[in-house]
Amino acid sequence: MPIDFTPLRKILKLEQEKGYSNGTVFGGLDKFLAKWAAQSEQYITNPVLLRRFKKLNSLDYSLLDKKQRRKQVENILAFVDDIEQQPIQKSKARPAPAKKAPVRKPKAAAITGDISLDSPITAIKGISSSLAARFGKLDVHTIRDLLYFFPNRHLDYSQLKTVSELTQGNEESIVANVWQVRETRMGARRSTEAIVGDETGNVRVVWFNNPYIVKQLSTNKKIVISGRLGIFKGLPVFESPEWESLEDRELTHTGRLVPVYPLTRGLYQRQVRNIMKGVIDSWSASLGEFLPSGIRQKCKLTGLSQAVSQAHFPDDEESKNKARVRLAFDELFLLQLGVLDRKYSFQQDQSASPLSADAPLLEKWFDSLPFTLTGAQNRVIKDILADIRKTTPMSRLLQGEVGSGKTAVAVTALLAAVASGYQGAFMAPTEILAGQHFASICRLLENAGQAEVKEEYLHSYSGLLPRPITIAMLIGDIKGKKKKELQQRIVDGEVDIIIGTHALIQKDVSFNRLGLVVVDEQHRFGVTQRSALRQKGLSPHVLVMTATPIPRTLALTLYGDLDLSVIDELPPGRQTIKTKWLKPTQRNSGYAFLRKQVAEGRQAFIICPLIEESEAIQARAAIAEFEHLSQQIFPDLKLELLHGRMSSKDKDGVMKSFRQRNCDILVSTPVVEVGIDIPNASVMLIESADRFGLSQLHQFRGRVGRGEEQSYCLLLAEHPSGLARQRLDIIEKTDDGFMLAEEDLKLRGPGEFFGTRQSGVPDLKMARISDIGLLERVRREAIELFEEDPGLKKTGHKPLLKELRRIWKTEGDELS
Numbered sequence: 066m067p068i069d070f071t072p073l074r075k076i077l078k079l080e081q082e083k084g085y086s087n088g089t090v091f092g093g094l095d096k097f098l099a100k101w102a103a104q105s106e107q108y109i110t111n112p113v114l115l116r117r118f119k120k121l122n123s124l125d126y127s128l129l130d131k132k133q134r135r136k137q138v139e140n141i142l143a144f145v146d147d148i149e150q151q152p153i154q155k156s157k158a159r160p161a162p163a164k165k166a167p168v169r170k171p172k173a174a175a176i177t178g179d180i181s182l183d184s185p186i187t188a189i190k191g192i193s194s195s196l197a198a199r200f201g202k203l204d205v206h207t208i209r210d211l212l213y214f215f216p217n218r219h220l221d222y223s224q225l226k227t228v229s230e231l232t233q234g235n236e237e238s239i240v241a242n243v244w245q246v247r248e249t250r251m252g253a254r255r256s257t258e259a260i261v262g263d264e265t266g267n268v269r270v271v272w273f274n275n276p277y278i279v280k281q282l283s284t285n286k287k288i289v290i291s292g293r294l295g296i297f298k299g300l301p302v303f304e305s306p307e308w309e310s311l312e313d314r315e316l317t318h319t320g321r322l323v324p325v326y327p328l329t330r331g332l333y334q335r336q337v338r339n340i341m342k343g344v345i346d347s348w349s350a351s352l353g354e355f356l357p358s359g360i361r362q363k364c365k366l367t368g369l370s371q372a373v374s375q376a377h378f379p380d381d382e383e384s385k386n387k388a389r390v391r392l393a394f395d396e397l398f399l400l401q402l403g404v405l406d407r408k409y410s411f412q413q414d415q416s417a418s419p420l421s422a423d424a425p426l427l428e429k430w431f432d433s434l435p436f437t438l439t440g441a442q443n444r445v446i447k448d449i450l451a452d453i454r455k456t457t458p459m460s461r462l463l464q465g466e467v468g469s470g471k472t473a474v475a476v477t478a479l480l481a482a483v484a485s486g487y488q489g490a491f492m493a494p495t496e497i498l499a500g501q502h503f504a505s506i507c508r509l510l511e512n513a514g515q516a517e518v519k520e521e522y523l524h525s526y527s528g529l530l531p532r533p534i535t536i537a538m539l540i541g542d543i544k545g546k547k548k549k550e551l552q553q554r555i556v557d558g559e560v561d562i563i564i565g566t567h568a569l570i571q572k573d574v575s576f577n578r579l580g581l582v583v584v585d586e587q588h589r590f591g592v593t594q595r596s597a598l599r600q601k602g603l604s605p606h607v608l609v610m611t612a613t614p615i616p617r618t619l620a621l622t623l624y625g626d627l628d629l630s631v632i633d634e635l636p637p638g639r640q641t642i643k644t645k646w647l648k649p650t651q652r653n654s655g656y657a658f659l660r661k662q663v664a665e666g667r668q669a670f671i672i673c674p675l676i677e678e679s680e681a682i683q684a685r686a687a688i689a690e691f692e693h694l695s696q697q698i699f700p701d702l703k704l705e706l707l708h709g710r711m712s713s714k715d716k717d718g719v720m721k722s723f724r725q726r727n728c729d730i731l732v733s734t735p736v737v738e739v740g741i742d743i744p745n746a747s748v749m750l751i752e753s754a755d756r757f758g759l760s761q762l763h764q765f766r767g768r769v770g771r772g773e774e775q776s777y778c779l780l781l782a783e784h785p786s787g788l789a790r791q792r793l794d795i796i797e798k799t800d801d802g803f804m805l806a807e808e809d810l811k812l813r814g815p816g817e818f819f820g821t822r823q824s825g826v827p828d829l830k831m832a833r834i835s836d837i838g839l840l841e842r843v844r845r846e847a848i849e850l851f852e853e854d855p856g857l858k859k860t861g862h863k864p865l866l867k868e869l870r871r872i873w874k875t876e877g878d879e880l881s
């Protein structure tokens with residue numbers, strides 16, 4: 066394949082530099098381009114590229130204005146990039162990967178043939194399996210993982226000074242000659258001391274507790290030193306600075322922007338930095354570019370290899386920022402494409418059963434409700450009923466604050482499914498909540514008619530439809546024969562509405578005619594779980610409900626596959642929950658307040674501290690807290706304990722007792738926070754409130770204030786940091802869920818915010834959600850690309866498709 070693009074590229078770059086004056090080649094660019102086109106045409110076999118090629122050549126450069134010329138040059142360069150990515154020319158046009166992986170030692174070179182980016186890191190010289198295990202703790206397993214193992218931050222050692230310019234107390238960097246070096250004793254510690262200097266003066270350096278450096282330094286060696294300049298006996302001295310010898314190779318630890326990596330036990334900064342420098346030098350060039358060049362140019366993005374290498378060892382602040390933008394773009398772009406693809410295939414390849422409820426049914430149902438629907442509820446119900454009437458499966462995200470009345474909306478949709486002869490499933494994040502939904506939906510249906518059957522996990526009600534509506538709850542507690550029986554009734558179509566947790570979409574549950582799925586509390590349900598349904602061959606309408614107010618841009622990015630409805634109005638008469646952040650010294654007055662409320666006939670929640678490790682540890686902590694509270698603080702009151710390790714039966718028992726007012730204070734782990742509805746509860750006390758996100762605190766707070774009585778939320782924090790204080794101030798003053806969510810996002814990444822790790826959504830390491838401009842740009846580009854080439858089937862998009870599959874961990878030819 067004899068097309069060599071180098072001259073063409075050179076000419077075009079020159080033309081760009083000269084401001085599109087058409088003076089780059091003698092006789093004008095038209096002639097040059099025509100010649101090039103004539104030579105190349107025969108080699109372009111791909112019909113799409115050929116079409117593009119012809120279009121490009123149909124323009125006369127000399128006749129274009131400056132703006133058009135710029136566009137034309139960009140287009141040709143983009144075309145050249147694309148044509149180079151064609152498999153047939155790959156070996157010629159691009160250097161072979163083996164060449165791109167320079168390995169210093171011949172011994173390692175012998176095995177490069179077998180090493181790829183996806184090889185385990187033990188393939189790298191100097192990484193033993195025990196070292197690899199430590200990296201494993203940081204979720205770094207392959208060479209590619211290492212490339213994407215970004216530093217937390219950089220130390221700015223980039224300003225090299227002379228000895229005479231050094232300022233005491235600052236972090237400084239110098240290049241200096243070693244004049245003297247010796248081992249010294251500082252008390253009992255063996256240390257290294259050196260005198261170094263340049264033409265402007267000398268300075269002392271001490272490495273405390275480290276006699277080994279003596280052997281590495283010798284007189285007249287040139288080294289770079291970066292670190293704090295202290296003072297000792299009136300003279301300046303570098304105290305245990307980073308250093309490296311100047312001859313070695315490019316600077317790694319000194320004299321530049323120096324990366325600071327996250328560590329774990331047994332990993333050391335200097336060691337990790339050395340490893341990373343080697344890996345970046347040898348491997349970053351092997352990362353294949355996957356962004357289409359058109360997008361890269363339009364958005365002025367750094368190339369991938371360059372970006373990865375600059376993210377670790379940047380030349381300067383500017384390249385570091387450019388690298389971050391490129392890598393953040395990738396993350397959001399791939400996220401967005403994956404999400405769009407899901408929407409596309411969800412809606413294109415599948416057809417759902419149209420569901421509808423006739424006017425008399427709706428009227429009867431709305432009349433039976435013990436309240437009048439709010440305007441927002443009505444509007445959202447209209448959206449949903451319009452969606453499910455279609456054969457395109459609905460995928461809608463319903464956002465509404467805690468207490469905004471999402472349940473009634475969901476039940477309306479479920480009724481439409483049942484009225485149309487289909488089943489509806491309602492999935493809750495925990496079994497407690499499933500139980501609560503079961504109870505409250507049963508109550509609503511009973512309002513509208515009459516109970517026919519009332520078995521423990523299965524009720525049926527007449528009144529709304531010509532036949533009774535059967536509703537069942539399927540949870541982990543139901544075992545053996547009983548479970549089989551219930552499952553059989555679901556398969557046989559005897560059950561209309563099935564309520565459970567995500568266990569409902571696990572393998573052993575089959576439906577008869579599943580028409581609609583309602584998913585409560587989206588952030589606990591992942592994208593993967595939604596597609597699990599489809600993999601069972603089911604394409605129901607899906608309604609996802611969340612009480613987490615998600616800022617719109619973010620919602621569109623993370624859940625771009627969903628249409629968005631918002632209940633932005635609370636039912637009338639809802640009270641504001643009075644929130645107070647108590648200083649540690651006010652703990653007792655907090656307890657006294659609880660006691661007073663209980664004396665007035667109210668009930669209270671106490672939420673135990675959030676402990677990261679495990680549910681088991683949380684449970685243990687909650688048990689200890691419960692014992693302390695019931696023995697030391699409230700020995701005269703009735704306390705109950707709720708945690709995630711209890712059996713559902715025990716949990717139910719506790720909830721029942723609390724609901725029936727047999728218990729005054731419910732002590733609970735954060736695991737069981739969501740959705741619990743106890744109107745008589747009027748106080749919530751939250752321990753270690755500084756450990757929770759604002760949105761989460763807001764959710765907790767929504768557990769009270771569901772009845773008539775003025776309700777309160779008390780926050781305790783033992784040693785809040787400055788930042789935590791600010792946040793506690795905010796939650797005390799605002800009850801606007803959206804604002805709280807925005808605040809959360811500013812402080813925590815979106816990944817943390819949504820727990821993307823668990824939800825099957827790719828990790829976001831570089832993207833910041835506060836970067837709205839980038840988010841919007843990414844979304845525009847993704848939509849445009851997707852409209853041009855849904856499924857990314859075009860040849861030029863192959864690398865992108867491959868990357869997308871890798872990131873989303875999907876297999877096969879199709880994206881999802």
Ligand code: ADP
Nearest residue numbers: 436437438439466467468469470471472473636
């Ligand atoms: P969400 O699930 O959105 O947090 P729920 O559906 O549980 O809220 O409703 C909270 C409470 O408000 C329930 O007790 C419910 O009966 C009541 N409710 C729902 N809609 C209305 C309304 N339009 N007017 C008055 N109360 C309502």
Ligand code: MG
Nearest residue numbers: 471472585740
């Ligand atoms: Mg709810």
